Amino acid sequence: MRLLVIEDEVKTAAYLRQGLTENGFTVEVCANGGDGFDQALTVANDLIILDVMLPQRDGWSILGALRKAGKQTPVLFLTARDTVFDKVKGLELGADDYLVKPFDFSELLARVKTILRRGPARQPENLSVADLQMDLARRKATRAGTPLDLTAKEFALLELLVRHRGEPLSKTLIAEQVWDIHFHSDPNVVEVAIRRLRSKVDDPCPKKLIHTMRGVGYVLEER
Ligand code: CA
Numbered sequence: 001m002r003l004l005v006i007e008d009e010v011k012t013a014a015y016l017r018q019g020l021t022e023n024g025f026t027v028e029v030c031a032n033g034g035d036g037f038d039q040a041l042t043v044a045n046d047l048i049i050l051d052v053m054l055p056q057r058d059g060w061s062i063l064g065a066l067r068k069a070g071k072q073t074p075v076l077f078l079t080a081r082d083t084v085f086d087k088v089k090g091l092e093l094g095a096d097d098y099l100v101k102p103f104d105f106s107e108l109l110a111r112v113k114t115i116l117r118r119g120p121a122r123q124p125e126n127l128s129v130a131d132l133q134m135d136l137a138r139r140k141a142t143r144a145g146t147p148l149d150l151t152a153k154e155f156a157l158l159e160l161l162v163r164h165r166g167e168p169l170s171k172t173l174i175a176e177q178v179w180d181i182h183f184h185s186d187p188n189v190v191e192v193a194i195r196r197l198r199s200k201v202d203d204p205c206p207k208k209l210i211h212t213m214r215g216v217g218y219v220l221e222e223r
């Protein structure tokens with residue numbers, strides 16, 4: 001089982017990593033909300049332990065954006081906030097449980113196990129635009145029922161475009177999200193990847209989905 005911990009307090013993060021690892025979980029820690037959100041969106045985790053007050057992007061915003069993007073990974077909020085308002089807000093946004101700091105590790109572990117016992121995501125993670133279908137769990141995509149032979153990076157690029165359908169994405173953003181690199185390193189990376197992706201996704205079909213927006217970047221949409 002793979003857990004993502006998004007927590008900026010070094011001590012708490014280390015404590016969680018150690019305790020959860022000892023209990024047989026694979027643990028990835030992100031210390032800020034920006035990286036945490038990227039990991040939560042692009043990596044298949046079984047559960048996310050999410051702090052509320054985080055640098056770059058707070059836990060509310062991360063959870064809201066994940067659910068909006070159709071990502072149903074269970075989330076356990078872990079936070080110093082303990083007002084009724086905060087608990088209700090967390091649960092309304094789609095958190096699965098809520099634990100207030102300071103907490104006992106044994107209680108956290110019990111809650112993690114309870115959430116995981118409920119089983120995987122409540123909804124299958126499938127995305128579609130026109131006749132393009134993406135099965136995120138199996139990392140497979142089809143166009144008009146025909147399987148697309150995509151590399152892992154091409155799949156990640158297509159997933160990013162589909163999740164942001166109708167929204168122009170800059171090459172900088174694409175490079176950061178898909179390759180985790182900063183754009184100034186090589187602007188051609190994104191162009192080449194888009195060209196390859198188009199040859200697989202759009203060239204065989206009369207209806208094009210990936211469009212270039214001059215001076216802006218790329219957008220995926222049904223026109
Ligand atoms: Ca914090």
